[in-house]
Amino acid sequence: MNTCLLSKLMLAAILTLPFSVSAISVGDTAPSFKARTIDGKKSVALEDYRGKVVLLDFWASWCPPCLKSLPLYDDLRRELGTTDFEIVAINVDENTDDARKFLQKHPVSYPIAKDPKGVLPGVFGVKAMPTSYLIDKNGVVQHVHAAFKDGDVAKIKAEIEKLIAQ
Numbered sequence: 001m002n003t004c005l006l007s008k009l010m011l012a013a014i015l016t017l018p019f020s021v022s023a024i025s026v027g028d029t030a031p032s033f034k035a036r037t038i039d040g041k042k043s044v045a046l047e048d049y050r051g052k053v054v055l056l057d058f059w060a061s062w063c064p065p066c067l068k069s070l071p072l073y074d075d076l077r078r079e080l081g082t083t084d085f086e087i088v089a090i091n092v093d094e095n096t097d098d099a100r101k102f103l104q105k106h107p108v109s110y111p112i113a114k115d116p117k118g119v120l121p122g123v124f125g126v127k128a129m130p131t132s133y134l135i136d137k138n139g140v141v142q143h144v145h146a147a148f149k150d151g152d153v154a155k156i157k158a159e160i161e162k163l164i165a166q
Contacts, residue, residue: 023125026144030056030135031123035113038091038099044113046139049086053163054135055156057089058121061102063129065148072153074108080157084137084164090115092129132156136163 024030034045046054057073059066070089077087087110091099096114103112115121124133127146134143134156143159145152 023127024123024133024141024144025125026141028141029139030054030133030141033120033123035090035115035120038096038103038112038114040114044088044111046088046135049088050139051137052082053085053137053160055085055087055160056124056133056135057087057130058092058124058126058132059089059130060092061098062093066130067106068150069130069132069148069152070106070108074110076153076157076160077110080160080164085160086110088113090120092116092118092121094118134159134163136166 030046032046034043036043046056055073055076057069059070073087073089077085089108089110089112091112091114093099093114094116096116099112099114120126121131124131130148132145132148133141134145136142142163143156145156
């Protein structure tokens with residue numbers, strides 16, 4: 001078995017383990033973080049978006065549901081605009097080149113940070129790929145969406161619009 005496949009299987013196994021106290025859930029303040037963008041040119045910090053509703057999305061290039069969610073989230077961002085809303089994605093591929101290749105085929109317009117060591121999924125308690133945290137204007141997690149299936153975008157859009165209106 002090649003090491004890349006083995007690493008992916010190990011990450012998938014880790015992401016399915018139950019997390020205890022460190023898992024972030026509804027009502028918790030989202031932990032602050034700063035991470036380099038996928039191109040390595042800038043940093044992304046959650047605090048930069050305080051005052052906006054944020055969809056924080058954890059994804060990987062090897063994740064089939066991520067192939068569906070990323071372009072739909074990009075459409076959602078274009079539809080809702082970025083005045084009161086932003087999507088921030090965290091890629092967890094060990095090899096950032098895999099994520100770059102994925103994004104060349106499936107580009108998105110929202111900020112994407114890299115976390116090849118998988119620190120942030122551990123902090124947030126991510127249990128499935130993709131997992132998204134919907135964070136209100138004050139930095140409090142209002143919804144957690146594990147995995148991604150058809151119809152999720154409409155539900156997430158309604159939740160975002162409700163938070164923007166508050």
